[in-house]
Amino acid sequence: MELLNALVAFTNFVGVPAIAYGSQLAIGALGVTLVYSVLRFSNFAHGDTMAFGTMVTILVTWLFQGAGISFGPLPTALLALPFGIAVTMGLVLFTDRTVYRFYREQKAKPVVFVMVSLGVMFMMNGLVRFIIGPGDQRFADGERFIISARDFKKMTGLDEGLAIKTSQGITVVTAIIVVALLFWFLNKTRTGKSMRAYSDNEDLALLSGINPERVVMYTWLIVATLATIAGVLYGLDKSFKPFTYFQLLLPIFASAIVGGLGSPIGAIAGGFIIAFSEVTITYAWKKVATYVLPETMAPDGLVQLLSTDYKFAVSFAILIIVLLFKPTGIFKGKSV
Amino acid sequence: MSGNPYQEDRGNKDATITNTHGAGTMQPAHRKSGPTKKVEGDSPFLIGDCMTGGYGKGPDILHDCTIAVNPGEIAVIVGPNGAGKSTAMKAVFGMLNVRSGSVRLDGEDITQLTPQDRVVKGMGFVPQTSNIFTSMTVEENLEMGAFIRTDDFSNTMEQVYHLFPILKEKRNQPAGELSGGQRQQVAVGRALMTQPKVLMLDEPTAGVSPIVMDELFDRIIEVARTGLPILMVEQNAKQALEIADKGYVLVQGRNAYTGTGQELLADPEVRKSFLGG
Numbered sequence: 186m187e188l189l190n191a192l193v194a195f196t197n198f199v200g201v202p203a204i205a206y207g208s209q210l211a212i213g214a215l216g217v218t219l220v221y222s223v224l225r226f227s228n229f230a231h232g233d234t235m236a237f238g239t240m241v242t243i244l245v246t247w248l249f250q251g252a253g254i255s256f257g258p259l260p261t262a263l264l265a266l267p268f269g270i271a272v273t274m275g276l277v278l279f280t281d282r283t284v285y286r287f288y289r290e291q292k293a294k295p296v297v298f299v300m301v302s303l304g305v306m307f308m309m310n311g312l313v314r315f316i317i318g319p320g321d322q323r324f325a326d327g328e329r330f331i332i333s334a335r336d337f338k339k340m341t342g343l344d345e346g347l348a349i350k351t352s353q354g355i356t357v358v359t360a361i362i363v364v365a366l367l368f369w370f371l372n373k374t375r376t377g378k379s380m381r382a383y384s385d386n387e388d389l390a391l392l393s394g395i396n397p398e399r400v401v402m403y404t405w406l407i408v409a410t411l412a413t414i415a416g417v418l419y420g421l422d423k424s425f426k427p428f429t430y431f432q433l434l435l436p437i438f439a440s441a442i443v444g445g446l447g448s449p450i451g452a453i454a455g456g457f458i459i460a461f462s463e464v465t466i467t468y469a470w471k472k473v474a475t476y477v478l479p480e481t482m483a484p485d486g487l488v489q490l491l492s493t494d495y496k497f498a499v500s501f502a503i504l505i506i507v508l509l510f511k512p513t514g515i516f517k518g519k520s521v
Numbered sequence: 522m523s524g525n526p527y528q529e530d531r532g533n534k535d536a537t538i539t540n541t542h543g544a545g546t547m548q549p550a551h552r553k554s555g556p557t558k559k560v561e562g563d564s565p566f567l568i569g570d571c572m573t574g575g576y577g578k579g580p581d582i583l584h585d586c587t588i589a590v591n592p593g594e595i596a597v598i599v600g601p602n603g604a605g606k607s608t609a610m611k612a613v614f615g616m617l618n619v620r621s622g623s624v625r626l627d628g629e630d631i632t633q634l635t636p637q638d639r640v641v642k643g644m645g646f647v648p649q650t651s652n653i654f655t656s657m658t659v660e661e662n663l664e665m666g667a668f669i670r671t672d673d674f675s676n677t678m679e680q681v682y683h684l685f686p687i688l689k690e691k692r693n694q695p696a697g698e699l700s701g702g703q704r705q706q707v708a709v710g711r712a713l714m715t716q717p718k719v720l721m722l723d724e725p726t727a728g729v730s731p732i733v734m735d736e737l738f739d740r741i742i743e744v745a746r747t748g749l750p751i752l753m754v755e756q757n758a759k760q761a762l763e764i765a766d767k768g769y770v771l772v773q774g775r776n777a778y779t780g781t782g783q784e785l786l787a788d789p790e791v792r793k794s795f796l797g798g
């Protein structure tokens with residue numbers, strides 16, 4: 186019974202949140218890895234692209250809520266999501282036309298693109314704050330829980346409750362769908378294969394009649410979709426704040442690099458590794474420990490390795506360890 | 522390097538933010554295709570005529586260089602390392618700036634076309650290096666070769682597999698895991714997938730054993746017998762000239778000797794300087 190309680194507490198406070206957070210990071214990291222593979226630079230504007238997509242989705246959600254449109258027990262934001270994606274696609278294509286394309290024509294070195302993306306990041310950052318403000322926005326509505334802690338306790342008779350939020354359920358289901366679709370697209374469709382070909386060997390892709398501008402356009406469309414979905418899922422699960430999204434860049438990049446930059450599977454694995462590390466290291470283990478350990482050994486403190494304020498240190502530390510000992514990441518990416 | 526400040530990376534080699542894997546190196550003469558002109562009069566099927574030009578804003582590598590090929594023929598370009606053989610091939614394919622001279626295909630002046638549009642016109646090219654998609658399977662390589670085709674290309678794929686049976690066996694293996702000879706077969710197979718009207722091969726036997734080389738030459742002759750004109754650069758000058766209908770010896774970007782394969786093989790000057798006596 187004690188062990189069961191410990192397990193439930195662990196699942197409730199570590200397992201479920203980490204899986205949801207890991208899925209969000211994975212979708213974010215997939216976007217970063219795609220830009221890295223196809224456009225050949227690390228897109229520092231990715232966090233702010235997520236913020237922009239989420240902002241548009243929130244605005245449309247408010248519009249729907251005002252008009253009395255709802256999605257039953259599911260959050261209205263899911264209805265607004267396609268609009269958010271569409272507008273974000275427009276923004277990234279606009280950015281590509283007005284900014285990145287120039288540098289492509291100059292055959293600029295990747296590091297120049299990285300710096301350019303920093304500029305784009307500041308622009309998008311400013312745009313989002315200008316439109317929706319720097320503050321915190323909550324936009325989750327509908328049913329809050331799939332299973333609430335109280336119901337769980339009643340059902341099982343355990344002391345510990347297991348709560349699964351709707352947003353967490355949606356996150357995992359969406360992540361599975363998105364990842365399956367993306368892999369199908371990249372491996373089975375003509376356009377997806379042409380993206381891989383372009384990433385593998387640009388010159389030969391050109392000699393095969395693959396149009397680079399097309400490949401770049403499809404990449405941005407997919408990246409906009411992934412960024413918006415990741416951003417909205419994160420926002421539903423926690424809340425939306427432009428600065429938080431900017432900060433998400435670190436765990437997202439850590440995920441992509443830990444998994445192996447340029448490897449989609451790596452991005453997913455990396456997302457979960459970072460999420461689990463972050464949550465386990467910043468979780469106060471007192472409760473679980475009390476159940477598992479004999480009474481005499483019960484801990485006095487919180488048994489928390491690191492305060493949640495320092496959660497970014499976790500991504501950072503893992504990032505450095507990986508770069509020191511296995512720079513290509515777990516799934517042999519392209520970084521050396 | 523080229524005087525373009527955007528191409529200066531200030532020594533940055535950080536692969537966590539920049540990815541140079543598979544980055545393009547071509548400097549196509551035209552970003553957008555210009556018009557093509559019908560050309561009157563007698564002219565070889567494919568000809569790079571009096572081409573002069575070099576890379577970017579750099580010095581001229583080619584000087585009044587002419588190479589041509591006709592249907593049913595194998596034309597071979599030989600010459601010392603750095604003579605500009607690869608450069609001449611790239612020039613014919615529009616992958617570098619030709620300051621003067623023209624390229625004509627099938628009675629049409631295509632000098633103003635981008636490389637992509639030359640593929641559409643029926644030119645197939647196997648570059649000297651990086652000529653396969655290493656991370657993709659053999660079959661995907663062939664599919665990418667057929668990228669511009671909207672019709673059913675399964676027949677062509679069967680033909681390629683018939684020509685190179687080993688590729689059928691390895692169709693689901695990443696091309697990067699194959700041996701040197703097999704990679705070259707993938708490279709040639711990829712170029713054949715468009716059903717080109719002319720095939721250009723840059724050192725198709727580079728880095729393979731003599732036995733595999735003979736085998737590859739046999740395959741190339743087999744392809745040429747179908748009537749497909751082949752323009753080929755070769756390191757193994759003697760062997761290549763033996764199968765050549767037409768031979769070009771290039772030295773420092775200029776046509777040094779031109780003739781049929783047999784003529785060149787018999788020419789004492791050519792023998793002495795390029796064929797080792």
Ligand SMILES: Nc1ncnc2c1ncn2[C@@H]1O[C@H](COP(=O)(O)OP(=O)(O)O)[C@@H](O)[C@H]1O
Nearest residue numbers: 576579582600601602603604605606607608609
């Ligand atoms: N991408 C390039 N940019 C600038 N110069 C080049 C490039 N490729 C080749 N060259 C120069 O062009 C000359 C001819 O090279 P190449 O055509 O590759 O010779 P070959 O194929 O006959 O061995 C050499 O001097 C080489 O340094």
Ligand SMILES: [Mg+2]
Nearest residue numbers: 606607608649
């Ligand atoms: Mg060469």
